[in-house]
Amino acid sequence: MTIVEQMADFAALSVDESLADSARAQLKIRILDALGCAIGALDKDPMLRVRQFVTDFTQYGRCSLIGGGRSSPDRAALMNAGLIRYLDFNDSYLAQNETCHPSDNLGAVLAAAELANADGGTLLTALAVAYQVQCRLSDAAPVRSRGFDHTTHLAYSTAAGVARALSFDSAHTANAIAISGAALNALRVTRTGTLSNWKGLAAPFATSASMQAALLAQRGITGPAEVFEGHKGFMESIAGPFDIDWGNEKLDRVEATIIKRYNAEIHSQTAIEAALSLQQTHGFHADRIAHVDVDVFDVAHQIIGGGEAGDKTLIFSKEDADHSLPYLIAVAFLDHAVMPAQFTPERISRADVQALLCRIAVHSIAYYSERFPAEMPSRVRVTLTDGQVLTRALSDYPGFRSRPQTWDDAVAKFTVLASPRADPRVLDDIAGVVLDLENRRVSDLMRPLRDLGQPAEARARDAA
Numbered sequence: 301m302t303i304v305e306q307m308a309d310f311a312a313l314s315v316d317e318s319l320a321d322s323a324r325a326q327l328k329i330r331i332l333d334a335l336g337c338a339i340g341a342l343d344k345d346p347m348l349r350v351r352q353f354v355t356d357f358t359q360y361g362r363c364s365l366i367g368g369g370r371s372s373p374d375r376a377a378l379m380n381a382g383l384i385r386y387l388d389f390n391d392s393y394l395a396q397n398e399t400c401h402p403s404d405n406l407g408a409v410l411a412a413a414e415l416a417n418a419d420g421g422t423l424l425t426a427l428a429v430a431y432q433v434q435c436r437l438s439d440a441a442p443v444r445s446r447g448f449d450h451t452t453h454l455a456y457s458t459a460a461g462v463a464r465a466l467s468f469d470s471a472h473t474a475n476a477i478a479i480s481g482a483a484l485n486a487l488r489v490t491r492t493g494t495l496s497n498w499k500g501l502a503a504p505f506a507t508s509a510s511m512q513a514a515l516l517a518q519r520g521i522t523g524p525a526e527v528f529e530g531h532k533g534f535m536e537s538i539a540g541p542f543d544i545d546w547g548n549e550k551l552d553r554v555e556a557t558i559i560k561r562y563n564a565e566i567h568s569q570t571a572i573e574a575a576l577s578l579q580q581t582h583g584f585h586a587d588r589i590a591h592v593d594v595d596v597f598d599v600a601h602q603i604i605g606g607g608e609a610g611d612k613t614l615i616f617s618k619e620d621a622d623h624s625l626p627y628l629i630a631v632a633f634l635d636h637a638v639m640p641a642q643f644t645p646e647r648i649s650r651a652d653v654q655a656l657l658c659r660i661a662v663h664s665i666a667y668y669s670e671r672f673p674a675e676m677p678s679r680v681r682v683t684l685t686d687g688q689v690l691t692r693a694l695s696d697y698p699g700f701r702s703r704p705q706t707w708d709d710a711v712a713k714f715t716v717l718a719s720p721r722a723d724p725r726v727l728d729d730i731a732g733v734v735l736d737l738e739n740r741r742v743s744d745l746m747r748p749l750r751d752l753g754q755p756a757e758a759r760a761r762d763a764a
Contacts, residue, residue, distance in 0.1 A: 308463070308471070320550075322555060330554065335749065336389075357375070391557050392557065393556065396442075398442035402434050405431065405457055420740045420741060432457075443538055448488055451484075452486050495620050578692035589685070590684060593663060596678050605625045
């Protein structure tokens with residue numbers, strides 16, 4: 301068997317009963333977390349533009365759009381995954397040489413499950429398949445150092461998850477994965493230099509294309525069976541050789557993923573926690589800060605601290621800001637929070653944060669790098685204008701594997717993000733369906749998500 305055939309067997313033969321109760325519980329937490337991120341992004345300008353694109357070409361379809369309307373499966377995947385991803389507040393997985401956001405798969409898997417009129421148990425299993433494939437590829441076949449983006453792995457994980465949601469057999473699943481993998485190889489330039497809207501849309505675009513690949517495979521289109529090991533395939537051209545025994549994989553990788561406490565790039569979470577804790581303990585105001593040194597592990601320095609991804613003191617946009625550790629620490633000291641409000645154009649351009657971020661230096665510490673990814677160590681050292689030096693070091697934060705988020709924590713974050721844009725009763729309905737998902741149908745979840753903020757006549761039209 302080729303590698304893609306082995307992966308396809310893993311996806312197609314995974315059954316609901318193979319999903320442990322602990323993994324099922326963690327999947328529900330991540331679904332609710334992702335949906336909170338999606339609802340919180342409904343009014344953001346890039347997502348309004350994506351919605352315009354989707355509805356201009358397909359105003360009606362079989363799959364629901366979060367926030368109103370229906371569309372084709374691939375465009376619903378683009379819209380809903382874009383909403384989940386835009387705030388950069390969804391979950392993450394840390395491997396030694398790769399970081400990914402496994403809930404990026406959810407938009408497409410939701411669309412596929414709704415298309416198939418699937419039950420919630422099927423959705424959970426399909427999503428677990430997608431999580432497993434993406435996380436294991438991050439472990440064994442990292443691509444960042446070779447100039448490719450982590451969304452490259454979504455070509456395989458989303459196609460596998462969508463195929464499982466649509467109940468494909470192994471042959472059709474293999475073709476879906478092969479088509480998607482051969483076509484979707486994203487460049488890391490998306491996350492280097494001055495950042496663009498594509499930082500938040502690269503993953504949704506990949507999952508939308510993966511949905512198209514799966515639907516083509518469903519109709520008999522074949523893909524390269526040696527997409528991994530073949531001449532000029534994924535191993536030779538991108539990742540190098542690796543080995544994953546798909547016959548012995550479980551559906552447990554979701555339990556190793558982590559959830560963000562702050563609306564910021566994942567590697568910043570402990571440093572922000574340390575900064576806010578230090579300020580709360582000592583009660584100093586930001587105008588007393590002369591200089592800040594932030595010590596982090598190498599990956600954090602490379603991506604958000606001024607390393608290989610470029611200068612992180614030139615901050616002009618939301619995309620620049622949430623991937624700049626100097627900005628994140630500065631705005632945390634000034635506002636005592638790092639949430640969506642800290643990324644409006646008006647907040648980013650203000651003189652106070654622009655001045656303070658230039659007094660923040662980020663350093664890579666070898667010992668911290670050795671401890672990553674089992675830990676996420678950071679140290680914040682603040683020098684005040686009177687010469688006093690204050691220091692706080694932490695190895696994790698609430699939401700990390702050592703302090704995992706509970707269902708109540710997930711509901712609290714979901715409510716904070718979604719309540720400005722939805723009636724509390726609707727949010728309670730959404731959370732209740734997610735909690736009881738294995739006993740519900742996917743349509744029970746998509747209905748309130750589609751109805752968010754919609755007038756009665758629009759809801760009636762969508763229902764028809």
